Amino acid sequence: MGNILFNVGYGHFLVLAAVLFLIGVGAVLVRRNALIILMGVELMLNAANMTLLTFSRMWGDLSGHTFALIVIAVAAAEASVGLAIVVAVFRGRRNVDVDKLTTLRH
Amino acid sequence: MMRLLILITSAFLAWGAVDAMAPQAAYADPIPAQQGGNPRARVNIVKKSPHLDRVESRDKGMALLFWLFAAMTVGGALFVVTRRNLIAAVMGMVGSFLGISAIYMMLYAHFLSVVQMLVYAGAIMVLFVFVVMILNRPEDEPVAPSGRAGQVIGGLAILYLVGRLVMLLWKVQPPDPIKALAAPVATPEGHEWGTVKAVGTDLFNGGLFPFEAISILLLVAVVGAIAIARPLHAGQDNEGDIPEGEGH
Amino acid sequence: MNFSFNPADLGYLIPYLIMAVAGMLLVLAEAFYRGQDRSSLVGLTVAGSLAAAVASVVLYRQIGDARVPLLGVMLIAARTSYVLSALFSVVTALAALMSPAHQKEHDWQIGEYYGVMLLSASGMIMLAHAANLVTIFLGIETMSIGVYVMCAMRRRSRRGNEAAMKYFLIGAFATGFLMYGMALLYGAAGTSSLVEMQKALATTNNPGLVIAGAFLLVVAFGFKVAAVPFHMWAPDAYEGAPTPVTAFMAAAVKAAAVAAMIRMFGLALGGDVLPFGSLGWASPMVVIAAVTITIGNISAVRQDNIKRMLAYSSISHAGVLLVGVCALGLGAASANGAIVYYLIAYSMTTMGAFAIVAYVGSKGRERLLVDDWAGLGAQHPGAALAMTVLLLSFGGVPPTGGFFAKFYVFKSAMEVYDGQLIWLVLVGVVNSAISIYYYLRIVTAMYFREANQPFAPTRSGGLLFVIAICPIIVLEMGIMPGFWVKLVGG
Numbered sequence: 001m002g003n004i005l006f007n008v009g010y011g012h013f014l015v016l017a018a019v020l021f022l023i024g025v026g027a028v029l030v031r032r033n034a035l036i037i038l039m040g041v042e043l044m045l046n047a048a049n050m051t052l053l054t055f056s057r058m059w060g061d062l063s064g065h066t067f068a069l070i071v072i073a074v075a076a077a078e079a080s081v082g083l084a085i086v087v088a089v090f091r092g093r094r095n096v097d098v099d100k101l102t103t104l105r106h
Numbered sequence: 107m108m109r110l111l112i113l114i115t116s117a118f119l120a121w122g123a124v125d126a127m128a129p130q131a132a133y134a135d136p137i138p139a140q141q142g143g144n145p146r147a148r149v150n151i152v153k154k155s156p157h158l159d160r161v162e163s164r165d166k167g168m169a170l171l172f173w174l175f176a177a178m179t180v181g182g183a184l185f186v187v188t189r190r191n192l193i194a195a196v197m198g199m200v201g202s203f204l205g206i207s208a209i210y211m212m213l214y215a216h217f218l219s220v221v222q223m224l225v226y227a228g229a230i231m232v233l234f235v236f237v238v239m240i241l242n243r244p245e246d247e248p249v250a251p252s253g254r255a256g257q258v259i260g261g262l263a264i265l266y267l268v269g270r271l272v273m274l275l276w277k278v279q280p281p282d283p284i285k286a287l288a289a290p291v292a293t294p295e296g297h298e299w300g301t302v303k304a305v306g307t308d309l310f311n312g313g314l315f316p317f318e319a320i321s322i323l324l325l326v327a328v329v330g331a332i333a334i335a336r337p338l339h340a341g342q343d344n345e346g347d348i349p350e351g352e353g354h
Numbered sequence: 355m356n357f358s359f360n361p362a363d364l365g366y367l368i369p370y371l372i373m374a375v376a377g378m379l380l381v382l383a384e385a386f387y388r389g390q391d392r393s394s395l396v397g398l399t400v401a402g403s404l405a406a407a408v409a410s411v412v413l414y415r416q417i418g419d420a421r422v423p424l425l426g427v428m429l430i431a432a433r434t435s436y437v438l439s440a441l442f443s444v445v446t447a448l449a450a451l452m453s454p455a456h457q458k459e460h461d462w463q464i465g466e467y468y469g470v471m472l473l474s475a476s477g478m479i480m481l482a483h484a485a486n487l488v489t490i491f492l493g494i495e496t497m498s499i500g501v502y503v504m505c506a507m508r509r510r511s512r513r514g515n516e517a518a519m520k521y522f523l524i525g526a527f528a529t530g531f532l533m534y535g536m537a538l539l540y541g542a543a544g545t546s547s548l549v550e551m552q553k554a555l556a557t558t559n560n561p562g563l564v565i566a567g568a569f570l571l572v573v574a575f576g577f578k579v580a581a582v583p584f585h586m587w588a589p590d591a592y593e594g595a596p597t598p599v600t601a602f603m604a605a606a607v608k609a610a611a612v613a614a615m616i617r618m619f620g621l622a623l624g625g626d627v628l629p630f631g632s633l634g635w636a637s638p639m640v641v642i643a644a645v646t647i648t649i650g651n652i653s654a655v656r657q658d659n660i661k662r663m664l665a666y667s668s669i670s671h672a673g674v675l676l677v678g679v680c681a682l683g684l685g686a687a688s689a690n691g692a693i694v695y696y697l698i699a700y701s702m703t704t705m706g707a708f709a710i711v712a713y714v715g716s717k718g719r720e721r722l723l724v725d726d727w728a729g730l731g732a733q734h735p736g737a738a739l740a741m742t743v744l745l746l747s748f749g750g751v752p753p754t755g756g757f758f759a760k761f762y763v764f765k766s767a768m769e770v771y772d773g774q775l776i777w778l779v780l781v782g783v784v785n786s787a788i789s790i791y792y793y794l795r796i797v798t799a800m801y802f803r804e805a806n807q808p809f810a811p812t813r814s815g816g817l818l819f820v821i822a823i824c825p826i827i828v829l830e831m832g833i834m835p836g837f838w839v840k841l842v843g844g
Contacts, residue, residue: 005169005173006166006169007169008168008169008172010278010280011275011276011277011278012172012176013209013212013213014275014276014278014541015272015275015276016176016179016180016209017275018268018271018272018275019180019272020179020180020183020202020206021530021534022264022268023180023183023184023186023187024183024530025264025530026187026264027183027186027187028523028527028530029260030187031187033192034519034523035192035195035234035237035238035241036186036187036192036195037523037527038234038523038526039186039195039196039199039234040186040187041523041526041527041529041530042199042226042230043183043186043199043202044527044530044531044533044534045529045530045533046202046203046206046226047534048530048533048534048536048537049206049218049222049533049537050206050209050210050213051534051537051538051541052537052540052541053210053213053215053218054213054541055537055540055541055544056213056215056540057213057214057215057300058278058280058281058541059281059541059544060299061544061545062299062300062304062305062308063308063312063313063488063545063546064540064546065215065217065218065300065304065305065308066305066308066309066312066313066316066317066488067487067488067491067540067546068215068218069217069218069221069305069309069313070313070316070317070320070488070491070492071491071533072218072221072222072225072226073225073320073323073324074320074323074491074492074495074529075226075230076225076229076230076327077323077324077326077327077495077499078327078495078499078526078529079230079233079234080233080327080328080331081327081330081331081334081499081502081503081522082502082522082523082526083233083234083237083331083335084330084331084332084334084335084506085334085502085506085515085518085519085522086237086241086519087237087240087241087334087335088334088335088506088509088515088518089515089516089518089519090240090241091338092512092515093512096241098519098520098523101516101519101520103512103513103516103594104513104516104517104520104589104590104593104594271566274560274562274563274566275563277562278541278560278563279559279560280559281544281559311357311426312357312426312428313488314359314425314426314428315424315425315426315428315429315489316428316486316488316489316492319480319489319492319496320492322374322377322473322476322477322496323477323492323495323496323499325378325381325473326470326473326474326496326499326500326503327499329381329466329469329470329503330466330470330499330500330502330503331503332466333464333466333467333470333503333507334503334506334507334509334518338509338510
């Protein structure tokens with residue numbers, strides 16, 4: 001027990017990232033508000049980044065840092081487009097609840 | 107509930123602080139060799155060069171800080187999932203990102219840690235707050251109850267997968283414990299690892315193409331976001347829409 | 355990693371550079387436009403894409419059988435990548451030709467559309483060359499973000515917005531899986547280069563990471579190519595998006611995602627170990643392929659809306675492509691060429707079919723129901739004939755490219771050691787027979803029923819050109835497949 005508590009190693013960081021990833025997945029699956037779903041996706045990407053950086057440190061290989069930097073930029077771009085789509089949808093129907101997106105259903 | 111949380115957290119912090127200040131013989135790497143590491147090699151390295159990069163730590167203090175920031179990260183993320191108020195969720199997200207950036211610091215990713223703070227907590231979350239304000243509807247609808255049985259089965263399946271994943275990640279074997287441990291901390295130069303200089307050098311070596319190509323992605327995002335979100339001209343409000351129901 | 359920048363490498367990337375620069379010029383040109391009409395931007399769009407296609411052809415002829423690593427092995431130039439980049443460029447040109455008439459008729463003239471389309475296509479060309487996890491990720495994202503934007507550009511249509519929202523949310527979710535899977539693979543291999551990865555993964559200390567990472571990638575790519583059970587977004591997104599964008603999504607985006615799969619699963623996760631066994635990535639993929647072909651077809655039978663029907667049909671085609679990817683992973687040598695041939699035939703068929711959908715619709719009335727198409731054969735025999743040829747190609751009926759595409763993919767699946775995929779081939783063949791039923795429903799509606807209302811089709815030169823050229827190419831691929839087989843290296 002003390003070993004787990006005080007001897008922090010790669011496993012700790014990886015498990016933390018996995019927990020973060022799953023909370024992100026949970027947010028996407030459970031919540032109905034498009035903004036929160038978008039935040040869940042951001043959490044998933046952050047978990048992936050944390051995993052990348054842990055492995056980067058584990059292998060002593062810096063290319064993981066470059067990858068993580070690019071993921072951050074992509075996440076920013078994705079968030080901006082996503083928020084623009086949210087605003088566009090809101091303009092048409094005054095809410096952003098994904099359960100109420102039922103125009104296209106057969 | 108909140109008070110209890112604050113109390114526990116501050117007790118935890120105080121313990122960490124006292125612990126960190128207490129004189130101890132061994133310096134510890136935030137990532138010591140967990141399994142199969144050569145303890146002697148670690149001690150030698152540590153004695154040769156104490157940490158020069160301001161993540162200086164001692165054994166228990168670092169561990170406690172890790173748990174603190176991990177709690178902050180997970181707690182903030184849980185806030186996002188559970189809060190019905192959008193602003194509260196965004197704030198939870200900011201807290202989570204700050205925790206993540208501290209964790210990056212422990213992983214010797216100094217540059218990424220700062221970028222995380224600037225880009226995520228600083229820029230993206232401000233964008234989220236803007237949109238929440240544009241929507242002007244801070245109260246979210248309650249979580250929709252959808253299919254009890256499905257939820258239980260899905261939950262169990264997810265828990266099983268989580269368990270497998272955690273077991274897997276917990277047992278990750280470093281490629282070569284001694285080498286991996288030695289790489290970042292062996293020499294004062296080793297502390298360049300993960301700094302702006304080191305990441306920048308890598309970025310303009312192997313990472314040159316993606317670094318340049320990402321500008322196209324950002325251009326698409328900027329142009330696209332403006333094209334989608336700019337206001338419609340007057341008198342055009344949804345008039346040209348296809349009547350609902352057609353096409354079914 | 356150290357490498358010295360070699361300007362000659364850029365020569366191999368000319369198609370990519372042409373596409374990106376043309377896209378930037380279009381974005382810039384848009385800033386100087388006044389008024390509503392944007393159709394003059396189409397010229398530059400088509401010119402840019404055709405220039406990229408020509409450059410791909412020239413480089414294809416020059417490069418021979420060499421595989422040239424570029425820019426620190428971030429990218430690789432080889433014959434297959436130039437065939438694919440030519441395909442993406444041509445599809446982009448066709449989509450651009452379809453657009454102005456549809457924009458004018460349905461009143462969504464937006465100039466940024468063309469720039470975003472070319473920049474998105476540059477992401478696809480990057481995927482055709484990708485040889486590193488970073489470039490695969492970046493290519494997929496450049497392409498996807500561009501297409502999310504194009505999907506949302508019919509801004510006054512609530513259906514368009516809704517389609518964009520669904521597509522975006524599912525796409526972003528898939529990106530999360532993709533990235534986490536890539537991170538786990540990076541952890542197992544210690545390198546992000548696909549070429550080195552195969553060797554590193556075979557001797558890794560952490561085989562569990564490889565399994566988890568590969569499964570996550572199967573899920574992520576399942577979302578991207580709309581494989582069952584990750585397909586629920588596709589019919590909605592295809593129906594709600596403007597028809598030229600739907601065509602671009604169904605043809606080019608799917609082809610580019612499959613190109614990334616060829617790299618990812620054929621190169622990095624290929625070899626003699628990783629795909630095999632009950633924990634190899636081929637075992638879930640085989641199941642997904644079988645389910646995708648079957649469910650896609652069964653759902654298509656029930657559809658009355660032509661766009662939704664084509665969406666489900668494209669889902670079942672994604673299943674066939676996954677059969678090809680499985681065969682590639684399980685060591686069938688001819689699978690790579692078969693997949694590329696399939697992609698060419700499928701893309702051309704899809705572009706043509708959606709062009710006809712755009713042609714039949716008119717202002718305020720999109721005419722998407724099968725019933726709305728009754729009597730098309732009598733009033734517009736040319737369009738009806740073209741549609742018939744394309745539908746036969748979708749169904750895999752002999753004198754068309756679709757037949758040979760399916761034939762080659764299934765043949766490569768038969769080559770797999772020990773006949774492991776024979777049952778999958780049987781599933782595919784049975785489903786092809788089922789699919790002919792619903793394709794013929796449209797044909798009978800067009801020829802054997804009376805029109806309830808006169809047609810007022812969208813007339814434009816570009817649209818008619820696409821409608822004319824696609825069936826010709828599809829027939830040509832069916833009648834003289836030899837040239838194309840040689841092209842894809844079969």
